[in-house]
Amino acid sequence: MTYLQMSREELQKEYELQQKHFADCKAQNLKLNMARGKPGAAQLDLVSDILSCFVDPAECFTDGIDGRNYGELAGLPVARKYWADVLGCKPEQTFIGGASSLNLMFDIISRAFSHGLLHSPRPWSKEAVVKFLCPSPGYDRHFKVTEFFGAELITVPMTATGPDMDVVEDLVKDPLVKGIWCVPKYSNPDGIIYSEETINRFANLKPAAPDFTIMWDNAYCVHEFEGEYVPFPDIISLCEKAGNPDMVYEFASTSKITFPGAGFSVIATSEANIQYISGLFGVQTISYDKINQLRHVKYLKDKAHTLEIMKKHATVLGPKFGVVADMLDKEIAPCGFAQWNRPMGGYFVSLNTMHGTAKRALSLCKEAGVVMTSAGATFPYGNDPQDSNIRIAPSLPPVAELEKAMDVFCTCLKLAALEKLLEKN
Amino acid sequence: MTYLQMSREELQKEYELQQKHFADCKAQNLKLNMARGKPGAAQLDLVSDILSCFVDPAECFTDGIDGRNYGELAGLPVARKYWADVLGCKPEQTFIGGASSLNLMFDIISRAFSHGLLHSPRPWSKEAVVKFLCPSPGYDRHFKVTEFFGAELITVPMTATGPDMDVVEDLVKDPLVKGIWCVPKYSNPDGIIYSEETINRFANLKPAAPDFTIMWDNAYCVHEFEGEYVPFPDIISLCEKAGNPDMVYEFASTSKITFPGAGFSVIATSEANIQYISGLFGVQTISYDKINQLRHVKYLKDKAHTLEIMKKHATVLGPKFGVVADMLDKEIAPCGFAQWNRPMGGYFVSLNTMHGTAKRALSLCKEAGVVMTSAGATFPYGNDPQDSNIRIAPSLPPVAELEKAMDVFCTCLKLAALEKLLEKN
Numbered sequence: 001m002t003y004l005q006m007s008r009e010e011l012q013k014e015y016e017l018q019q020k021h022f023a024d025c026k027a028q029n030l031k032l033n034m035a036r037g038k039p040g041a042a043q044l045d046l047v048s049d050i051l052s053c054f055v056d057p058a059e060c061f062t063d064g065i066d067g068r069n070y071g072e073l074a075g076l077p078v079a080r081k082y083w084a085d086v087l088g089c090k091p092e093q094t095f096i097g098g099a100s101s102l103n104l105m106f107d108i109i110s111r112a113f114s115h116g117l118l119h120s121p122r123p124w125s126k127e128a129v130v131k132f133l134c135p136s137p138g139y140d141r142h143f144k145v146t147e148f149f150g151a152e153l154i155t156v157p158m159t160a161t162g163p164d165m166d167v168v169e170d171l172v173k174d175p176l177v178k179g180i181w182c183v184p185k186y187s188n189p190d191g192i193i194y195s196e197e198t199i200n201r202f203a204n205l206k207p208a209a210p211d212f213t214i215m216w217d218n219a220y221c222v223h224e225f226e227g228e229y230v231p232f233p234d235i236i237s238l239c240e241k242a243g244n245p246d247m248v249y250e251f252a253s254t255s256k257i258t259f260p261g262a263g264f265s266v267i268a269t270s271e272a273n274i275q276y277i278s279g280l281f282g283v284q285t286i287s288y289d290k291i292n293q294l295r296h297v298k299y300l301k302d303k304a305h306t307l308e309i310m311k312k313h314a315t316v317l318g319p320k321f322g323v324v325a326d327m328l329d330k331e332i333a334p335c336g337f338a339q340w341n342r343p344m345g346g347y348f349v350s351l352n353t354m355h356g357t358a359k360r361a362l363s364l365c366k367e368a369g370v371v372m373t374s375a376g377a378t379f380p381y382g383n384d385p386q387d388s389n390i391r392i393a394p395s396l397p398p399v400a401e402l403e404k405a406m407d408v409f410c411t412c413l414k415l416a417a418l419e420k421l422l423e424k425n
Numbered sequence: 426m427t428y429l430q431m432s433r434e435e436l437q438k439e440y441e442l443q444q445k446h447f448a449d450c451k452a453q454n455l456k457l458n459m460a461r462g463k464p465g466a467a468q469l470d471l472v473s474d475i476l477s478c479f480v481d482p483a484e485c486f487t488d489g490i491d492g493r494n495y496g497e498l499a500g501l502p503v504a505r506k507y508w509a510d511v512l513g514c515k516p517e518q519t520f521i522g523g524a525s526s527l528n529l530m531f532d533i534i535s536r537a538f539s540h541g542l543l544h545s546p547r548p549w550s551k552e553a554v555v556k557f558l559c560p561s562p563g564y565d566r567h568f569k570v571t572e573f574f575g576a577e578l579i580t581v582p583m584t585a586t587g588p589d590m591d592v593v594e595d596l597v598k599d600p601l602v603k604g605i606w607c608v609p610k611y612s613n614p615d616g617i618i619y620s621e622e623t624i625n626r627f628a629n630l631k632p633a634a635p636d637f638t639i640m641w642d643n644a645y646c647v648h649e650f651e652g653e654y655v656p657f658p659d660i661i662s663l664c665e666k667a668g669n670p671d672m673v674y675e676f677a678s679t680s681k682i683t684f685p686g687a688g689f690s691v692i693a694t695s696e697a698n699i700q701y702i703s704g705l706f707g708v709q710t711i712s713y714d715k716i717n718q719l720r721h722v723k724y725l726k727d728k729a730h731t732l733e734i735m736k737k738h739a740t741v742l743g744p745k746f747g748v749v750a751d752m753l754d755k756e757i758a759p760c761g762f763a764q765w766n767r768p769m770g771g772y773f774v775s776l777n778t779m780h781g782t783a784k785r786a787l788s789l790c791k792e793a794g795v796v797m798t799s800a801g802a803t804f805p806y807g808n809d810p811q812d813s814n815i816r817i818a819p820s821l822p823p824v825a826e827l828e829k830a831m832d833v834f835c836t837c838l839k840l841a842a843l844e845k846l847l848e849k850n
Contacts, residue, residue: 036495038494039494041494048482048485048493051482051485055477055480056476057469060473066469067687068473068685069464069466069684069685070686071463098523099710099714100709100711102709102710106709106710110539114535114550141708148540148708149539259494260493260494260495260711261710261711261713261714261715262493283566283570283573284527284528284535284570285525285528286525288524289686289687289714289717291684
């Protein structure tokens, strides 16, 4: 019997049962964290041999370049070739950054505001208002970057095949709409892979703004934890074919391949955009860390070998997502008040609980020592109008801890839902 | 007999002699570069054992932090302690960045324009005009950062003890003057160490702008190539004592200690500023490369050990600066038309040649295959009003090549001066 089918008496009884269980949870004095997409220690152990793979100075020389010195703003040829292989574009269409792809995204948006992009009539800061599309639930750090520069964030609903393209196609008719945030594979947090149709509709957009920009964060491009690698189309050539060659900036990094925040990142975009941003980025730095480029290329080799490493990560990550799915199936599914996805890759499970109870559920979690991503974080301005979406990030805790954390989480979901139902009845 | 004492006939004879020598130079088909402060290969070889110093994953754990994962935006405690030791400030007054201190400077200025600094009444982009002081000759990349955001660059003359402080103290009375670029030790390009009096006058400035900012680029803080290490005062505590605790941002990096563009960098400033910029920088990145922080702290250990490594660099750099000094003494001093400094550290020799001949001299150099920093580059907007200053960067070529390059350079200086004198007479 689901909660929605229960009588007040049955709800009251269930509430007392869950309260008792909650008290037991609290008594454990847990301190667990499912807030962020951080790999766990076991994953980091799997790739820690990267520390010892690049020790011979003779290997610093590639293509006649001494990687130990200044130079090569857009990255070493071997690094550009590596990312072109992974992303399915051309090396000339890549620009290699430092340890953070978020920083590359920030820099593109920051420069769009201060100087404008290739086809901008003027810097975005000189527009009366800049609107930015935020498919939601989405990634809070994306939204925050555009909010930081004063853009008006517009929520676009997510569907099972990606952002609602009818809505997107309609909104881009407004010349003040300057761009959109996308995570095309294993979207954060829904874990959805954009369908071929969605991707084609993106490439064929006809935005009113000449400098409309798709921020294509391919953060989880090779990040399957279950099943075989799922190929993805090259958005750069699709946009080119559609007559929108400079409309997309694609991003990726090794942060969830080797060490988070200590790898290397990439922008993939048209050669015209690469030339344009090289002019801008050349003011802020002489060149990015080429030693780490060399170290990573040596370690990761190419796409095929990278996929082998991702299989290893999957052996650690897969069981953790299994725990989440099993616990939700067992504890929450029968209660009938929540829905969630079953991703095959990425770092998150997105759950929609009873409207108006997400904040309360996570506040209860915190009380019992389990920290989750804040309710609302997956929406612009941290405000989920339905107070329903919760991002579960199960990658950090070991399985034994995760089971405890999920037990607490399920209990809190139930308690919050029961409180709501009892208050209504 | 100096050129200025020569008769027209003597000048003509000398001109023909130098022309003949220039033809010989050209016949060598040289391809030499003295444009940038890049260490030479021999220096990079000296520190290439950094590649193999950090290979044990167990060493990634310091102060209970796993350096392989996200976190610690302001840097690992061990990294903050290292830079506090080198700079003579407190660890809490440091913020550790990525491979480029220029990028940290850029980010501070960029955020000053987009959001304002701690005491800004409004973002600098909302001011009618922002003026920035540029002691010249100075570093072109500094000037370019402020030019990029539309600041009006104001030249401040350099003296033998640093920027002309009478001029600085006068200019900061203008509330539109928002900051100044400084290289306090072995200034780029003059190689001057700011005197104690200059530094104290900086700390005690009474600027009209509440958010006036000293950009204190301590790029060559431990970079002696001759003689013993020269201590420098801690600008952070001097400003604090003078009642200007938040007025200075100090910068440094390992780019000329280990590998250029592949090390780690630091901002040192008041704790209030650290807190403020952490809020800003936290939007652009989750954390900087902590593995490289660990690798560098392991390799460099502390200030004392870093100074030992700098002694090794000095064995390579010292002789190169010796070649420059010897060639100028032998070839140019007797001609009496140029002056230059004899730095004991840093990466440059600054030479002032006959007014109106710097561009011509470097154009002749280029003709003979020797690339120098562009004439004018050491002044705001790349415009040296006297067309006189030339930055010599002798670090990259090996000594044998450097001798050839300096021979070409001296010949071109003479030719340009002779052309000018003959045209006048």
